Amino acid sequence: MPDINALKLEAKRILREGIVDVVVGFKPGDSPLHPQPAFFRNEDEVEELIHNGLCKNNLANYLTRLPKQEKVGILVRGCENRSVNSLIVESQKERDDLYLIGIPCEGIIDWRRIVEQAGEHISMVEDNESEVTVHAPTGVNSYNRFDLLHESCQRCLHRNPVSADTLIGDPVANGSLELATQKVKNFESQDIEARYAFFQKEAERCIRCYACREACPSCYCTECFVDHNTPRWTESGATPAGMQGWHIVRAFHQSGRCTSCGACERACPMDIKMTYLTEKLNHDMREKYNFECGMDAETKPPFQTVTLDDKNRFFVGGGK
Amino acid sequence: MNLILPKIDLPDLLQSWRKKFTVFLPQKLERFSHFMPLDDANAEILEQPHNTRIPPKALFLPMTEALVKFTRFGTYDDAELEVSPRIVFGMRPCDAQAVQLLDTVFEQEQYTDPFWVKRQEKTIRIGLGCHVPCANGFCTTVGYGPFSKDGLDILLTDLGDSFLVEVLSESGKTLFENLHEASEELKNQAKEIQHKAHDAMPIAFETENLKEKIEQNFKSDYWDEVSRSCLGCGVCTFLCPTCFCFDIVDEVQRQERVRNWDSCMFRIYSLEASGHNPRPSRIERTRQRLSHKYAYWLDQIGLIGCTGCGRCVSYCPVGLDIRAMLRQAQSLPFEVSHAE
Amino acid sequence: MPNNSRSPYTPMPMRVLRAYYESTDRSLKTLELSFESSEDRKAFFAKFNPGQFCLLSVAGKGESALGVASAAWEGDFVRFTAQRMGTVTNALHALKAGDPIGMRGPLGNGFPLDDWKSKNLVIIGGGCAFSTLYALTKHVHHPDNRDDFGKITLVYGTRTSGLCMYKHDIASWHEREDMEIHQAIDVPEENWLHHVGYVPDVVKEVAPSPENAVAVVCGPPIMTKFTLPALLELGFAPEAIFTSLEKRMKCGLGKCGRCNLGHKYICKDGPVFSLAELNALPADL
Amino acid sequence: MTAKAKIALFQCRWCLFSPADQEWVDTQLPENIHLTKTPCTGKINPLYLLNAIQGGADGIMISGCLPEQCHFKTGNLAARRQLEEFNDFLHYIGYEKERVHFLWLDLQDRGIIQKELAAFEAELEAMGSTQHLATRVMRAEGGENA
Incomplete structure (x- = not known):
């Protein structure tokens, strides 16, 4: 866990010294399970700043929502740092306008798992190195932290910020590629019927609230393809075709742009699994183009670069 | 009329209803509960204290439904809708109250929505009171309660190994024909449970003058403050039992004009063809959502358009809490316009 | 199909009687529609009052709210002038005399x-x-x-x-x-x-x-x-x-929720408002 | 399958250099093949493919130019990356990979597209129709249970 006082000091310093206009972080919510993203504009406000394992949002999301000219300080974990880099590559923000306070991350706790274990009346959650202690009217219980983590965090590959201006806390051990790709490989090893059945079952619960889209830092288009009416790319209602179309294209638009932060899945009110889709794309980007999104602020994603080296990657038509 | 139903008899009773009705009751779907039709297998009757994820308004106003069938030759016909008689079992009072509120929208004298009415007429609503308070609900705050009877044909109170069955309408009566009248003792026990549940619900915010404060501070910075971290997704409105906005879209391939749930939190919701948008940012959209529930409904029917189910609180992706927002609204300045 | 049983969402069949451009830049087109059924015609004129609007439907494109631009005494037709703007109005502009079209209305209250x-x-x-x-x-x-x-x-x-x-x-x-x-x-x-x-x-x-x-x-x-x-x-x-007033509309019946101005719906309670009424409503336009 | 396989053909308008082939595509295409001409394969958005599948196509054929022969220099290279990945992705979620067929044509080629289309059609007919990926033509479940 980051030293909260060190975080506050750094946030206050950059505000005081005028390095940034606003610091994006978290503040406590009404319930201990739901800290809220918050914007600190002066030193006094920073007193409210918190950062713990229940801070579930990808803060990079707010970079495209804040006024363009503002200089922004932002608390970044591994995934958030990479999302920031990806936004810089896509010209959504200038690196010079940003100050990244890096936090090595030990994973985000899935609040729904806490509720499953301890009920919904939670008065306090203590987040320690390896254990999470939950205070509920039924009693105080401790759980293994790793088991409570959100799935995408359990298999997270890059836990440390990659290009932070300052790092609060000591770097943690990064995940293994094997673990990170296991899910995709397992899914791929199933037969086609089982894969479709899973996809269908997950997509079917969609209510088209677009929380996944809004929670994703990469989804910053002013007009999404589902909002178009001429042409209407897919059905706009909660019909099988509409729901599947949405999930296919939403995920596909993330090819080479997804940092596996899992914010989409955490935002979903219907507990729809989505990261197995984007993980597949990330896996392909890695295998085919040796590309990992957001590792630096220069490399363009594969779909933005073309090279003749590709020419032999396909079979050639006409029998050649 | 107060009857007593031993819990042991419930599965058989539910199955016996299936001869004449489609019986919807909350069943487990993934990690939450959802209203689904009962089949042969005796479903586990969910004893979770909290609500289904999707409110039962979806049984009356489906997420997607055909309104009109058209042809490419330009003829139009009503979409057919066959509704078999149904029972919705285990509706929480907040959700039943919400359906009652929506009746005032869809069953107006001037324009009645035939689809809503058809579903409504064919449905018997059996409510299950909440003897265990939920974490994020605030029904008593907005003037309703964990055992409120509005919009229900039957209200059940959990007495441990049996239910007290309060019959509230004629159509509900026929369903429980062979049950015994409850003893005075059990009736009193139920009353006590109901009062206790009511008192256990905390008052989340003051509603006095709330409407005036919201209305008078239409241009206040308050809206900017409370909406700053809002993502603009539709979770709060789609999971809300009283949100009813819909979009009408032509699905060309199916040759149907359908209505889909829509949300005032979406940018395109109010975007006009000219490019003008009366609610261009999340500030105005949040204001619309809160004002609609806590001011406009009051003007229209004199009731708060929020039944305090707490879904928007539990599932907001950024942890925005309507209770906190309204507490903050209470600190806004306002002038008393008419003295008593 | 008997007309009285039609759902309020289903348009009545109409036919384009005349269609002509209104402005020299062809951005405005006037459509005069005649009724396919005499019952619909009677029902329409029984309710009609200047200031009301109708929703014109083009199958597969959608509906668009347009104010009625004709007076009842002019004849058994209804006139609309549409500015070419979005999907539906583009489709309206493509219509010619004799084409079928759907219409719902008259809606709203008109001038007092x-x-x-x-x-x-x-x-x-x-x-x-x-x-x-x-x-x-x-x-x-x-x-x-x-x-x-x-x-x-x-x-x-x-x-x-x-x-x-x-x-x-x-x-x-x-x-x-x-x-x-x-x-x-x-x-x-x-x-x-x-x-x-x-x-x-x-x-x-x-x-x-x-x-x-x-x-x-x-x-x-x-x-x-x-x-x-x-x-x-x-x-x-x-x-x-x-x-x-006008705002984006879908149902025209005060149900779909988007054209509200405070507690009033422009479609159902309007579209005509006096300034006194507007002053009492939030400036949500 | 009783009816003929429905094929959506996306064709880069430069890839059929031979006027005879182009004329055949423009005028004599069988009815079960729906042609969409694009300025370049680079213009083919994965959404077009999705639309074709959801519109009820049994298979999709994309014909374009070889890498060095693109009229716009690199349009087909971009298309190759995206469309290949899209196909892989659809396969991942349970759509048969064989239903999307890429035909990269050399400008010198003659008469190939007819043969390829016939072969593709036969292949699709052998595979039968698929229930994988919902189509827009299908009606939604009456909306009874949301």
């Missing part, structure tokens, strides 16, 4: 003509929003109705002379003795004999008397915004100033 009896009318319009005012003027002109109202003053402004709608009628109105008509364009043009300037300025210049008069304003939001204060300045009471 009964309250206006024996008063002078000041009619102020701008651009294509003039259509319902045209219907109003036509209605009042009918000999049966003319004596119910006092003097008519009409101010109609467009960006250019080419964008002026219903040119033939408007030209003839200049000849009429029972009305005063002021036409305006935004920028000077050759051979233009009328006012040059924005509508609010023209209103101030013409200075219609507020004495026993009501003013009706329909125009683009920016014009309305500046015309209303100009009228107040001239001495019109907020209760005597009326305007017709």
Whole structure:
């Protein structure tokens, strides 16, 4: 866990010294399970700043929502740092306008798992190195932290910020590629019927609230393809075709742009699994183009670069 | 009329209803509960204290439904809708109250929505009171309660190994024909449970003058403050039992004009063809959502358009809490316009 | 299919009787629709009042709300003028005489003509929003109705002379003795004999008397915004100033929720509101 | 399958250099093949493919130019990356990979597209129709249970 006082000091310093206009972080919510993203504009406000394992949002999301000219300080974990880099590559923000306070991350706790274990009346959650202690009217219980983590965090590959201006806390051990790709490989090893059945079952619960889209830092288009009416790319209602179309294209638009932060899945009110889709794309980007999104602020994603080296990657038509 | 139903008899009773009705009751779907039709297998009757994820308004106003069938030759016909008689079992009072509120929208004298009415007429609503308070609900705050009877044909109170069955309408009566009248003792026990549940619900915010404060501070910075971290997704409105906005879209391939749930939190919701948008940012959209529930409904029917189910609180992706927002609204300045 | 059982979401069948461009730049097209069923026709005219709107349907494209631009006495047809804007209006522009079309309506409340009896009318319009005012003027002109109202003053402004709608009628109105008509364009043009300037300025210049008069304003939001204060300045009471509003609409029945202005729905409670009513509602336009 | 397999053909308008082939595509295409001509394969958005599948196509053929022969220099390279990945992705979620067929044509080729289309059609007919990926033509479940 980051030293909260060190975080506050750094946030206050950059505000005081005028390095940034606003610091994006978290503040406590009404319930201990739901800290809220918050914007600190002066030193006094920073007193409210918190950062713990229940801070579930990808803060990079707010970079495209804040006024363009503002200089922004932002608390970044591994995934958030990479999302920031990806936004810089896509010209959504200038690196010079940003100050990244890096936090090595030990994973985000899935609040729904806490509720499953301890009920919904939670008065306090203590987040320690390896254990999470939950205070509920039924009693105080401790759980293994790793088991409570959100799935995408359990298999997270890059836990440390990659290009932070300052790092609060000591770097943690990064995940293994094997673990990170296991899910995709397992899914791929199933037969086609089982894969479709899973996809269908997950997509079917969609209510088209677009929380996944809004929670994703990469989804910053002013007009999404589902909002178009001429042409209407897919059905706009909660019909099988509409729901599947949405999930296919939403995920596909993330090819080479997804940092596996899992914010989409955490935002979903219907507990729809989505990261197995984007993980597949990330896996392909890695295998085919040796590309990992957001590792630096220069490399363009594969779909933005073309090279003749590709020419032999396909079979050639006409029998050649 | 107060009857007593031993819990042991419930599965058989539910199955016996299936001869004449489609019986919807909350069943487990993934990690939450959802209203689904009962089949042969005796479903586990969910004893979770909290609500289904999707409110039962979806049984009356489906997420997607055909309104009109058209042809490419330009003829139009009503979409057919066959509704078999149904029972919705285990509706929480907040959700039943919400359906009652929506009746005032869809069953107006001037324009009645035939689809809503058809579903409504064919449905018997059996409510299950909440003897265990939920974490994020605030029904008593907005003037309703964990055992409120509005919009229900039957209200059940959990007495441990049996239910007290309060019959509230004629159509509900026929369903429980062979049950015994409850003893005075059990009736009193139920009353006590109901009062206790009511008192256990905390008052989340003051509603006095709330409407005036919201209305008078239409241009206040308050809206900017409370909406700053809002993502603009539709979770709060789609999971809300009283949100009813819909979009009408032509699905060309199916040759149907359908209505889909829509949300005032979406940018395109109010975007006009000219490019003008009366609610261009999340500030105005949040204001619309809160004002609609806590001011406009009051003007229209004199009731708060929020039944305090707490879904928007539990599932907001950024942890925005309507209770906190309204507490903050209470600190806004306002002038008393008419003295008593 | 019996008509009385139709759901309020299902359009009635109509046919395009005439379709012609209204403006020289072809951005405005007028459609005159005839009824396919006589029952529908009777039901429509039993309810119709100038100021109301209808939802026109093009199968597969959607619906669009348009104000009715004809008076009931003109004949068994309904006139609309559509500006080419989005998907539906583009489809409307592609229609020609004889094509089928769907229509729902009349919807909304129209102008409160009964309250206006024996008063002078000041009619102020701008651009294509003039259509319902045209219907109003036509209605009042009918000999049966003319004596119910006092003097008519009409101010109609467009960006250019080419964008002026219903040119033939408007030209003839200049000849009429029972009305005063002021036409305006935004920028000077050759051979233009009328006012040059924005509508609010023209209103101030013409200075219609507020004495026993009501003013009706329909125009683009920016014009309305500046015309209303100009009228107040001239001495019109907020209760005597009326305007017709529009917002994005879907159902037209006060159900789909998007056209609300505070607790009122523009489709169901409007679209005509007096300034006094508007002042009591939030400025959510 | 009783009816003929429905094929959506996306064709880069430069890839059929031979006027005879182009004329055949423009005028004599069998009815079960729906042609969409694009300025370049680079213009083919994955959404077009989705639309074709959801519109009820049994298979999709994309014909374009060889890498060095693109009229716009690199349009087909971009298309190759995206469309290949899209196909892989659809396969991942349970759509048969064989239903999307890429035909990269050399400008010197003659008469190939006819043969390829016939072969593709036969292949699709052998595979039968698929229930994988919902189509827009299908009606939604009456909306009874949301």
